[in-house]
Amino acid sequence: MRDMTLAAAREALAKREISAVELVDHHISTIEKLDGDINAFITTTPDQARLAAKAADEQLAKGEGGLLCGIPLGVKDLFCTDGTRTTAGSNILRHFVPPYESTVTANLLKQDAVFLGKLNLDEFAMGSTNLTSAFGSVTNPWKRAGDDKKLVPGGSSGGSAAAVASGMVLGATGTDTGGSIRQPASFCGITGVKPTYGRCSRFGTIAFASSLDQAGPMARTLEDCALMLEAMAGFDPKDSTSVDLAVPRYVDALERGVKGLKVGIPEEYRSEDLPAEIQALWEQGIAWLRDAGAETVKVSLPHTKYGLPTYYIAALAEASSNLARYDGVRFGERVPADSLDMMYEATRHAGFGEEVRRRILMGTYVLSSGYYDAYYLRAQKIRTLIQRDFLSAFEKVDVLLTPTAPSAAFAHDEKPTDPVQVYLNDVFTVPASLAGVPALSLPAGLDSKGLPLGLQLIGRYFEEETLFAAGRVMEKAAGFTHRPALFAGSAA
Template identity: 80%
Template sequence: MHDLTLAAARKALRSRSLSSVELTDHFLSAIEKHDGQINAYITVTPEPARKAARAADALLAEGDAPALCGLPLGVKDLFCTSGTKTTAASNILRDFVPPYESTVTSNLLADGAIFLGKTNLDEFAMGSTNMTSAFGPVTNPWRRAGSDAKLVPGGSSGGSAAAVAAGLALGTTGTDTGGSIRQPAAYCGITGVKPTYGRCSRYGTIAFASSLDQAGPMARTLEDCAILLESMAGFDPRDSTSVDRPVPRYEDALERGAKGLRVGIPREYRTDTLPEEIAALWDEGIAWLRDAGAEIVDVSLPHTKYGLPTYYIAALAEASSNLARYDGVRFGARVEADTLDELYEATRHAGFGEEVRRRILMGTYVLSSGYYDAYYLRAQKVRTLIQRDFLSAFETVDVLLTPTAPSAAFAHEERPTDPVQIYLNDIFTVPASMAGVPALSLPAGLDRSGLPLGLQLIGRYFEEETLFAAGRVMEKAAGFTHRPALHAGAVA
């Protein structure tokens, strides 16, 4: 059961060779046994999960079960789940119990999914290491060969990535603002999809940077991600940026192949500091697609280097505005004080961690009247140029292929202390977020020390199906069957 994909589990449930209760119990006991070493979950919900599994088995027995009936998933603790604590990995929301359900999780529940619990993340999804969580860091289930050093799982959806990698969920939900699905997927050797901005509703997802935040699936395979995305996606009148377009059956696109596909290789991503093994893996990925009949095209995205600074201005400005709501009055933690202003100050000082405070301060600064034009407005203009880079590349190519991250996972204690150095982890993922185009990461190989490396495919607006088709060609060629040191199957 440890090595089941979501697709295989779905088949087993439908053929009644496995029950949802058995499957759910398996994952709950794997979490109980192994999550102490990983910390992928902030909250585990065994009782509601078992109850839902019994109901799912009843539906499966009747033979009219919805698409995800009985499949146990983890939910990033940024999605509001009605009646289940939703913390955003922040002390300020430590005891927050939403009275409503996010649209993405409602969609999954309507399709019969079972929620095992809420997965760990960087506080308010702000980070690339999962070390800013108020509930402790997540440990990557992978280890370097011959080393016990604890590695970061990436972030911000680090708990979601680690849970899938370690066999503690069949799949999980993530959110991606600048790479928060793709980078941890790469660090943990799993697959993650950031769909087009507007594909999944943001309603009920705790906001970080609203013009960038996008939910997506994380799972072992592209097929599993396709199944999950079909359920998560869809128009929602409660999100003003939700796009009203039909949701395709992504699974049907998986075996389309790459024959005749035009694959762009953006030359600006081949940076001087790109490690040789990552460059070599990228070349291998190019060869896989070429062998499958794709045409490889050299393209230029000239504003690539400005992606990160533009992102940090735009995202931090939006964050400072979004996080103004945590005032200690209507919900969330409060620190009592004599005056209202002191109450706000004390509450926000105690409630937010260092990285969140840093980002709120920076965001407030770039929006302040004297600096708005110099920073925020200029960044929004550069963002237009970054979007134009992609639109013009997509006039000649169908997809872009790049590495997902400039390194493999690094150790907790190797984490740079300079925030700018940490931000550089997102160098390859941020531009697609800025433009709002869809992108995915899939595990393509191991580095010299035995750690997984990911490759990224970026596509045109709403052409997730092309990404799934091209990705599936690479997935087959890569034949990535490696498992991490900490895996429910390996250590059972």
């Protein structure tokens, strides 16, 4: 049970080799052992989980139960969960208990998944280090060889990535706005999928940047992610940007292979700053796909270099508006004051952390009078150019292969002080977010210090299946079986 994938656990449950209660108890005790060091959870719900596991066992005994019946999962604390505190990693929502369930988590519950709790994240999903949570930073379960420094798990879905990597859950939900699933997946040596924008409903998920936010699965393997995504995805009439398309059985696509598949290698993702190890791993990935029968082609995405600044303008403008509702009136924390404006200012100063405040101000500035055209409108036009880059590349190739992040996990105290340097973490993940195309990250190897590195596959709109097929070829070739220092199996 200590190193079981979600898919293997499903099988064992179906065959009644293990019970859901045993499986869930095992994971709860792993959390008890490890989470003091990792801090992946903001809230744990063991009692609810045990009840749900019991119910799952009853169903399994009858040969019934949904796709994820009895599977212990963690939920990023950005998804509202009915009756369970949901904080977005922010002081302002420290005591917020939603009276409603997000569509994504409701979909998972419909498939009888068991939630172990709510996972830590960068405050309001704003960050790529998980150092901005009001509930303390998350520690990456991996350690550098010969170094006990605490490493960041990446972000914003850092709690999700760390919980999966350390074996505290079999899978977790994440959200990805500019790389928040893929980059922490890469830093923690797991797999994460950002589906096409519109594939998973945004209803009930706390918004960061509405035109970019997309939920997705994070798990040990592609098969695990395929199972989770099948449950999470689907049309939702409550989200006007949700797309009405049937959800395929993603697991069926896993073994399709890549014979004849055209894989694009974007020229602009090469850079002299890219560490040689990552460059080499990328070459390795190209070779794996080629060996399996794919054709690799150089492609150009000419507007790549504008991705990051475009992303920050679009995302922060939307965020400044999305976060206006945290005003201390209807929910959330309030700092009392004599006048309405003083109450707003005190509440929002105390309630939001430094990075969130900075981003709100930046977003407010780019929308303020006289600047809308120069910043937000220009950024949305450049998004069109970036989208066109992808569309024309996808006329020539079926998928794109790139590194996920420009570095491996770094230590908490190695975070650059210049915000722009921190933003550069997302350089490879942001363009796909801007265009809304699907992308995934899978662990492809370790660097010289023993830290995991991920590779990213980017696909056409709603062709997640192609990503799973190509990813599976690489997953097999990589044979990534390394486990982090803090792991269920080694913690005892």
